[in-house]
Amino acid sequence: MKNPESLPQPDPERPAPKKRDPIQPEKIDFTKLDLTIEKVEERITPSETNVFDK
Amino acid sequence: MIQREGFPITLLFPPQGHFTQPYLALPCLKAWLTAHGFPDVELVDASIEAYDRLLTRDSLERARELSERRQTLADFESKSTLPFRELAAFRAAAESAVSARALIDRIDDAKRVLRGDGFYDMERYVPAVRTIYHALRLVSAAHFPSQLTPHNFTMRYGLDRSADVLAATQDEVENPFLAFFRTDVLPRLVARRPRVLGMSVIYGSQLIPALTLGRLVKEALPECHVTAGGGFLAYIGAKLMRAPGIDACIDSVIFHEGEAPLLGLCEALRDGREPGQVGSLTWFDRSHGPARAVENPSGHPIKLDAAPVPDFDGLPFEKYFSPSIVIPYDINRGCYYGECTFCTLPTVIGPGYRTRSARTIVDQVLHLCERHGTRNVNFITDCMPPGMIKDLPEELIERQANLRWWCDARVEPKAYTLEGARRLYAAGCRKLLFGFETATPRLLKMMKKGQSLKSTIDVATNCAEAGISVTFYAMVGFPTETREEAQATLDFLIEHSDVVREVSLQTFHIDEVAQTYREPEAFGITILDDPSADIELYHDYECERGMTQAEAAEMFERMMAGLARHYPLFAGDNIFYFMQKSHYFLHLARDITPEDFVGRCRVRTRSREQLEFDPALAVRSGLSFAELPFSYTQAAAKLAHPLARSVRPDFLTGRYVAGAEAAAERELGELAPARRVLCYDRDEAEFVELRPDGRRLFEMIAARGSTGALLGEVDSAPARDRIRAFAAELHRLGLLAPQSTGTRTAAVTP
Numbered sequence: 001m002k003n004p005e006s007l008p009q010p011d012p013e014r015p016a017p018k019k020r021d022p023i024q025p026e027k028i029d030f031t032k033l034d035l036t037i038e039k040v041e042e043r044i045t046p047s048e049t050n051v052f053d054k
Numbered sequence: 055m056i057q058r059e060g061f062p063i064t065l066l067f068p069p070q071g072h073f074t075q076p077y078l079a080l081p082c083l084k085a086w087l088t089a090h091g092f093p094d095v096e097l098v099d100a101s102i103e104a105y106d107r108l109l110t111r112d113s114l115e116r117a118r119e120l121s122e123r124r125q126t127l128a129d130f131e132s133k134s135t136l137p138f139r140e141l142a143a144f145r146a147a148a149e150s151a152v153s154a155r156a157l158i159d160r161i162d163d164a165k166r167v168l169r170g171d172g173f174y175d176m177e178r179y180v181p182a183v184r185t186i187y188h189a190l191r192l193v194s195a196a197h198f199p200s201q202l203t204p205h206n207f208t209m210r211y212g213l214d215r216s217a218d219v220l221a222a223t224q225d226e227v228e229n230p231f232l233a234f235f236r237t238d239v240l241p242r243l244v245a246r247r248p249r250v251l252g253m254s255v256i257y258g259s260q261l262i263p264a265l266t267l268g269r270l271v272k273e274a275l276p277e278c279h280v281t282a283g284g285g286f287l288a289y290i291g292a293k294l295m296r297a298p299g300i301d302a303c304i305d306s307v308i309f310h311e312g313e314a315p316l317l318g319l320c321e322a323l324r325d326g327r328e329p330g331q332v333g334s335l336t337w338f339d340r341s342h343g344p345a346r347a348v349e350n351p352s353g354h355p356i357k358l359d360a361a362p363v364p365d366f367d368g369l370p371f372e373k374y375f376s377p378s379i380v381i382p383y384d385i386n387r388g389c390y391y392g393e394c395t396f397c398t399l400p401t402v403i404g405p406g407y408r409t410r411s412a413r414t415i416v417d418q419v420l421h422l423c424e425r426h427g428t429r430n431v432n433f434i435t436d437c438m439p440p441g442m443i444k445d446l447p448e449e450l451i452e453r454q455a456n457l458r459w460w461c462d463a464r465v466e467p468k469a470y471t472l473e474g475a476r477r478l479y480a481a482g483c484r485k486l487l488f489g490f491e492t493a494t495p496r497l498l499k500m501m502k503k504g505q506s507l508k509s510t511i512d513v514a515t516n517c518a519e520a521g522i523s524v525t526f527y528a529m530v531g532f533p534t535e536t537r538e539e540a541q542a543t544l545d546f547l548i549e550h551s552d553v554v555r556e557v558s559l560q561t562f563h564i565d566e567v568a569q570t571y572r573e574p575e576a577f578g579i580t581i582l583d584d585p586s587a588d589i590e591l592y593h594d595y596e597c598e599r600g601m602t603q604a605e606a607a608e609m610f611e612r613m614m615a616g617l618a619r620h621y622p623l624f625a626g627d628n629i630f631y632f633m634q635k636s637h638y639f640l641h642l643a644r645d646i647t648p649e650d651f652v653g654r655c656r657v658r659t660r661s662r663e664q665l666e667f668d669p670a671l672a673v674r675s676g677l678s679f680a681e682l683p684f685s686y687t688q689a690a691a692k693l694a695h696p697l698a699r700s701v702r703p704d705f706l707t708g709r710y711v712a713g714a715e716a717a718a719e720r721e722l723g724e725l726a727p728a729r730r731v732l733c734y735d736r737d738e739a740e741f742v743e744l745r746p747d748g749r750r751l752f753e754m755i756a757a758r759g760s761t762g763a764l765l766g767e768v769d770s771a772p773a774r775d776r777i778r779a780f781a782a783e784l785h786r787l788g789l790l791a792p793q794s795t796g797t798r799t800a801a802v803t804p
Contacts, residue, residue, distance in 0.1 A: 035745065
């Protein structure tokens with residue numbers, strides 16, 4: 001689910017909403033949002049596979 | 055027996071070792087000393103005590119404060135690029151910013167899960183282990199760039215240079231164990247005033263902590279003799295004792311098995327004699343000016359069958375991160391086979407092969423299990439001898455021992471018949487680990503393994519059919535091995551994944567006592583020496599043919615990725631069961647079959663992958679967010695590259711590659727600025743990275759209470775599809791869940 005980074009970025013300084021989100025969905029073009037989600041897959045190093053050593 | 059009072063001895067296991075079960079060496083030594091007239095012996099497992107102390111709310115709160123003093127996200131805001139050398143600090147700052155509070159809140163519960171019945175619930179176990187891992191990253195951030203993990207402790211200092219090691223023992227900022235020893239260990243030692251402090255240094259990760267404590271003790275208790283032994287010192291002890299300045303940290307090193315040398319040392323000190331007659335001991339003679347290392351001749355091994363039952367009394371059993379203690383017990387010492395060209399274990403334990411009788415083993419193990427309220431045993435052996443494969447099960451069955459146990463084994467086709475394997479299962483054997491090494495016959499011959507692929511898989515199949523879980527040790531990068539041969543090993547392991555449940559894969563290393571080092575020409579290699587590494591054990595080498603060391607490291611990654619695809623226990627975070635010593639076994643010990651357990655792993659993985667969109671999906675509670683100036687996942691990916699890992703001292707070898715940082719800077723490149731949002735889910739204990747747009751959409755879902763409610767306000771079909779896809783992915787990652795399961799409807803707050 002990786003999208004190009006050239007898509008428009010919203011203003012990161014915009015304050016978070018408190019209770020009710022004032023954003024009106026009809027004013028947003030959802031198809032242009034960068035909705036990439038990434039998760040770190042921890043890689044196992046060689047040293048961590050030998051868990052039975054003496 | 056002659057009682058000799060007034061000679062307190064403390065035997066201490068320094069950080070860092072596994073946190074799931076106690077170690078065997080010091081209980082053996084305690085029993086031996088007690089049986090030979092030294093009744094006042096105290097055991098301290100400073101490794102589990104350190105883990106337990108560092109993983110408390112108070113300690114993590116202090117770690118958070120220290121971490122923020124050392125680096126915060128704000129330090130990175132104004133940077134135009136992020137070079138390789140700053141990636142680790144950025145990652146630490148990002149993780150601390152988003153997860154520290156949650157980790158402080160959850161650490162007690164995580165430890166409780168691992169120590170109680172929650173351990174057996176996968177949905178509670180995995181987040182608990184993750185919480186432990188992340189909390190250790192917070193501890194590490196406070197002492198950046200030092201890293202303490204469940205399997206490792208490294209600092210910026212290499213273990214192959216004594217000046218580095220000695221500097222590390224006095225680094226007040228980066229050595230986390232200085233403060234721990236001062237508050238938790240030293241006051242007890244000062245109160246007890248032991249005449250001898252004996253430390254067991256099995257792993258390289260223990261060297262700096264052991265010398266750190268040794269220095270503190272020698273300053274506080276000048277009359278206390280500080281000695282150390284154990285596997286790692288068996289390799290480098292002689293060099294270490296020749297290193298300038300080491301006499302400020304220790305007084306002697308014991309080689310091979312410790313019973314006789316330690317007893318001899320204690321007797322000499324008690325009687326006011328110099329320890330010149332104590333075999334297998336190197337000690338500092340301080341009688342004529344500056345300390346001078348004196349190397350005594352090797353002593354004789356003990357008669358193992360006459361050794362007393364190991365004495366674990368005094369170890370903090372309640373602190374290990376397991377719901378049930380697995381008692382380690384050595385059935386023999388040495389290896390009856392002793393031919394493998396890569397093996398150096400005789401250096402650790404000393405020459406000779408000795409075994410206890412099956413009757414002695416069962417007598418002593420039953421005593422230990424009754425005393426400590428467990429029936430789980432880890433038989434310590436290089437490989438169980440063929441006679442014992444028959445005798446031990448018969449004794450256990452006849453005595454109705456009702457134990458559950460696991461151990462290392464060698465492929466012995468005549469012993470591991472189907473009938474033999476069934477007898478082992480009936481006697482409580484639930485897991486065996488065989489030295490498979492490689493699927494290439496040519497390499498097996500070079501290794502002098504003395505086993506064929508067919509016999510190996512026949513033995514494994516018999517064990518699996520009898521209900522015993524089979525683990526294979528495997529190796530990548532043996533001299534002259536090609537990529538194709540390593541791939542063939544992976545293919546073989548995948549082909550037999552119905553029989554083999556775990557693979558302990560290692561990259562090959564050359565150490566100074568192996569045949570590969572002594573006869574490099576026989577293996578087509580040239581050893582590269584580093585004159586500045588005065589306590590070096592492991593060496594780089596060049597091959598005439600086959601993979602280079604770097605190529606073997608890359609192949610390791612490919613093989614682990616292949617195993618993750620085909621071994622359910624290695625898929626995703628199921629691998630925690632493999633990585634935490636004895637944790638998978640503890641399920642088998644409850645007579646869950648390997649098939650059942652692997653099936654549960656498979657179901658767990660698939661059930662997550664198959665989660666789909668649901669209009670009721672809402673934001674789960676317990677999420678925290680931090681805005682980042684660079685990508686966390688990109689930083690993590692670069693840091694996981696083999697080239698990046700070679701910048702730090704390796705866990706096994708304690709070495710780092712000179713010039714690796716410059717090479718990593720050059721080849722891995724810089725990170726460009728990128729606005730990102732890092733999310734930490736305290737329930738699942740996972741990090742997920744979003745783009746600012748994703749965070750915005752997330753807030754919209756939160757404000758409306760459910761994804762369905764948001765969709766109700768959107769008319770465009772393509773827009774609705776994107777929202778559905780986004781929500782489904784977040785569902786799979788655990789950030790959204792159907793409303794009834796721990797969700798909240800309020801706006802997401804940082």
